Amino acid sequence: MQDSPRPVIILVRPQMGENIGAAARAMLNFGLTEMRLVSPRDGWPNPKAVAMASGAAGQVLDRARVYPGLAHAMEGIELAFATTARGRELSKPVHTPETAMQAARAHQGRTAIIFGPERTGLENDDVARANAIVTVPVNPDFPSLNLAQAVLLMGYEWGREVLPAQPAPQPRRPDAETPADRVEIERLGDHYEDRLAEAGFFFPETKAASMRLNLRNMWARLPLTRGDVRILHGLLRQLTRR
Known part of the structure; x- marks a missing residue:
């Protein structure tokens, strides 16, 4: 699917199992499957995470590995x-999610995206271990993102250029959805x-002539x-029934 390995998602000291499960769902939406957990507050495994992951995303949790510290x-x-x-205060390159994932796709080795705990975010000691910072351009008066939202946003930026394009589902074309031809439109008019x-x-x-012309022009536009035409005929018949 892509030349460079998929990024690893590292959750540092996550506090709620529900958020871990929601993050797993966000990951799998965009083909990310490797989660690493650093000292989850409520221990591991966590039944609330499993319940929130729901279905296929449970495989991300099944493979998740727990570490005592970010360095590990x-x-x-x-x-x-x-x-x-x-x-x-740390001097590091600062990326948007888009430019960060461009760099990740260009890198041929293993990459990781590190997320901090829900309440406080990453500490300076955590950030110091990263090569670069990612900051989302959001409302400066409310810059906080939910953990799963942040994972989803980064996953989207990773996946939008490496996942295969999915064409929009084509609607079925029964008679009701078939475009009316010009004769049917004329009869309706x-x-x-x-x-x-x-x-x-x-x-x-x-x-009168101008009004008729404008009305005919409206139908043509x-x-x-064919389903619409049938409905409009039936509507008019009902309205004019005596």
Whole structure:
């Protein structure tokens, strides 16, 4: 699917099992399957994480590995990105999610994206172990993202250029969805003109021709299906029934 390995997702001191499970779902949405956990607060395995992962994303949790510290969790990683919304004293390259994942795709070795605990985010000691920082351009008055939202956003930026394009599902084309042809549109226009004439709509006589022309032009512009035409005929018959 791609030349460079998929990024590893490292969750540092995650606090809630539900957020770990939601992060696993976000990962699998975009083909990311390797999760590493650093000192999860409520231990591991966590039944709340399993319940939130639901279905196929459970495989991400089944393979998740737990480490006592971030340094240990960086085993085999050559390029790491620390996600943070706060300014830092540390001098490091700063990326948006888009440019970070461009760099990850260009790198032929193992890469990782590091996420901090829900309440505080990554500490300086955590960020110091990364090659670069990723900051999402969000509202400065409310820069906080939910853990799973942050994982989803990074996963999307990774997957949008490496996952195979998925064409939009094509709707079935039964008769109701088949475009009406011009003869059907003409008959619909005739039906409405006849009933409107009986109701005295085309008044005054001096404007009748223009009104008919505009009405006919309106029918021609509408992208009607055969099902639409049947509904409009039936609607008019019901309205004019005596």
